[in-house]
Amino acid sequence: MSDSTDVLIVGAGPVGMLLALAMAQKGASVRVLEREDHIIDSPRAAVYFPSTLLILDELGILPELEEIGFRNRNFGTHIPEFDYHSVVVTEPIEGIKYDYQLHAGQDDVARVAMEHAQKLGVEVLFGHEVHGYEEYDDRILVMTTGPGGEKTYEARWLVGCDGARSTVRKLAEIEFEGHTWPERFVATNVKFPFRELGYEQANFVCDPVNMAVIAQLDRDGLWRCTYMEDSSLPEETYEERIHQRYEWFMQGRKDYEIVSSSPYMLHQRAAETLHKGRILLAGDAAHATNPCGGLGLTSGVWTGMVLADVLGAVLRGEEEAEILDRFSDERRRIFWEVVTPAATENKRMLQEQDMEQRKIDLAHIKALDTNPESGALLMLFAYKVIGDVLRPNSRWADADPSDRVAINIKDRKGQIH
Ligand SMILES: Cc1cc2nc3c(=O)[nH]c(=O)nc-3n(C[C@H](O)[C@H](O)[C@H](O)COP(=O)(O)OP(=O)(O)OC[C@H]3O[C@@H](n4cnc5c(N)ncnc54)[C@H](O)[C@@H]3O)c2cc1C
Numbered sequence: 001m002s003d004s005t006d007v008l009i010v011g012a013g014p015v016g017m018l019l020a021l022a023m024a025q026k027g028a029s030v031r032v033l034e035r036e037d038h039i040i041d042s043p044r045a046a047v048y049f050p051s052t053l054l055i056l057d058e059l060g061i062l063p064e065l066e067e068i069g070f071r072n073r074n075f076g077t078h079i080p081e082f083d084y085h086s087v088v089v090t091e092p093i094e095g096i097k098y099d100y101q102l103h104a105g106q107d108d109v110a111r112v113a114m115e116h117a118q119k120l121g122v123e124v125l126f127g128h129e130v131h132g133y134e135e136y137d138d139r140i141l142v143m144t145t146g147p148g149g150e151k152t153y154e155a156r157w158l159v160g161c162d163g164a165r166s167t168v169r170k171l172a173e174i175e176f177e178g179h180t181w182p183e184r185f186v187a188t189n190v191k192f193p194f195r196e197l198g199y200e201q202a203n204f205v206c207d208p209v210n211m212a213v214i215a216q217l218d219r220d221g222l223w224r225c226t227y228m229e230d231s232s233l234p235e236e237t238y239e240e241r242i243h244q245r246y247e248w249f250m251q252g253r254k255d256y257e258i259v260s261s262s263p264y265m266l267h268q269r270a271a272e273t274l275h276k277g278r279i280l281l282a283g284d285a286a287h288a289t290n291p292c293g294g295l296g297l298t299s300g301v302w303t304g305m306v307l308a309d310v311l312g313a314v315l316r317g318e319e320e321a322e323i324l325d326r327f328s329d330e331r332r333r334i335f336w337e338v339v340t341p342a343a344t345e346n347k348r349m350l351q352e353q354d355m356e357q358r359k360i361d362l363a364h365i366k367a368l369d370t371n372p373e374s375g376a377l378l379m380l381f382a383y384k385v386i387g388d389v390l391r392p393n394s395r396w397a398d399a400d401p402s403d404r405v406a407i408n409i410k411d412r413k414g415q416i417h
Pocket residue numbers: 010011012013014015016033034035036039040043044045046047048106128129130131161162163164166167168185186187226264282283284285291293294295296297298299300
């Protein structure tokens with residue numbers, strides 16, 4: 001068995017790696033166990049709001065990610081059936097450092113965070129699949145399997161950042177409360193000049209059949225096109241249907257190149273607790289939302305950052321372990337009261353079938369076009385996922401700008417409504 005660490009993190013996804021970096025920066029010894037032999041690069045999160053930029057900046061990795069990705073200030077809404085296109089441009093807001101969204105792959109976020117964490121002594125072990133644990137009063141033993149055989153690691157705390165299907169959560173017999181949506185999403189990365197067809201760098205396409213979220217991923221012409229399909233269609237043949245679905249989004253053009261694709265089930269679920277004994281949960285392992293509006297990683301990473309601060313304080317003896325229960329309650333509240341209503345409303349609007357309701361949605365979006373505060377509201381909403389950071393001297397004590405900005409975000413129920 002290897003030497004013991006303060007924390008074992010399961011999962012080298014973006015939340016696991018940002019958590020590792022944040023904890024290492026405050027002096028904790030951290031080891032990360034990852035099942036795959038590399039950071040997963042399937043098409044997922046791509047757009048980061050100012051509330052996430054604040055984290056990347058504080059952790060010292062924003063400049064590097066800006067070299068890889070790019071800044072975007074334009075958000076398009078398209079309702080082709082009504083021949084309607086609009087664009088909301090984000091504006092600088094007094095009291096907020098960032099007036100843009102960053103576009104970059106979540107694998108880039110995880111990789112850059114990992115490289116910084118490794119420089120601080122964090123050990124990242126790929127090819128280590130966690131399959132069991134034994135818990136004691138003062139420590140926890142974690143068992144892994146992989147090409148190197150069976151191994152056991154010891155730590156004071158175990159954090160599951162191992163995604164929506166979290167093994168850690170299942171081993172701890174923590175229920176994943178909520179529901180799974182009936183639809184399947186298909187996320188595709190594709191090279192195609194979407195701007196030539198009037199798309200902005202980030203877009204909602206509202207349509208009962210062809211709803212989609214389309215966003216530019218890099219400066220070399222790679223885009224994300226995520227659309228919905230009926231989950232009664234066989235999942236194994238989803239790739240055969242991509243060309244047929246592209247007909248509509250690319251308006252018959254064939255000059256595209258599919259780079260990668262992946263089908264996804266969508267969840268609206270949160271763990272019944274994020275703290276049980278010596279086990280904690282963050283990221284999708286703690287709560288998973290449908291991705292409409294990009295609130296998944298946006299909220300999951302804040303769960304990770306609040307955890308990094310409170311767990312660090314417990315390790316240093318500044319806080320009792322009881323704060324971990326308050327962490328769990330607060331992050332569940334944010335998920336059910338902030339994230340879920342907004343993501344659910346975004347999803348509804350994107351795929352709305354009822355013609356009367358679609359006309360109401362259209363009128364609402366048109367009104368936003370003429371509202372000078374629209375851009376600011378779009379940017380500010382994501383700060384609501386920060387919530388109570390639980391400690392007056394938290395690293396994140398000044399992160400929520402609600403009291404500093406003139407626009408009231410406290411009463412906002414959604415990103416664009
Ligand atoms: C199509 C799509 C688009 C999205 N777009 C956005 C967006 O624009 N903005 C946004 O905020 N969110 C978005 N999301 C959500 C976002 O992708 C997730 O919230 C994010 O991946 C969660 O990160 P994570 O680190 O918690 O988990 P994951 O990224 O799922 O990482 C979990 C890691 O744990 C590892 N693992 C699993 N089990 C084990 C085990 N037993 N032992 C060891 N390792 C294990 C996995 O291999 C993986 O590397 C999107 C999601 C989808 C599906």
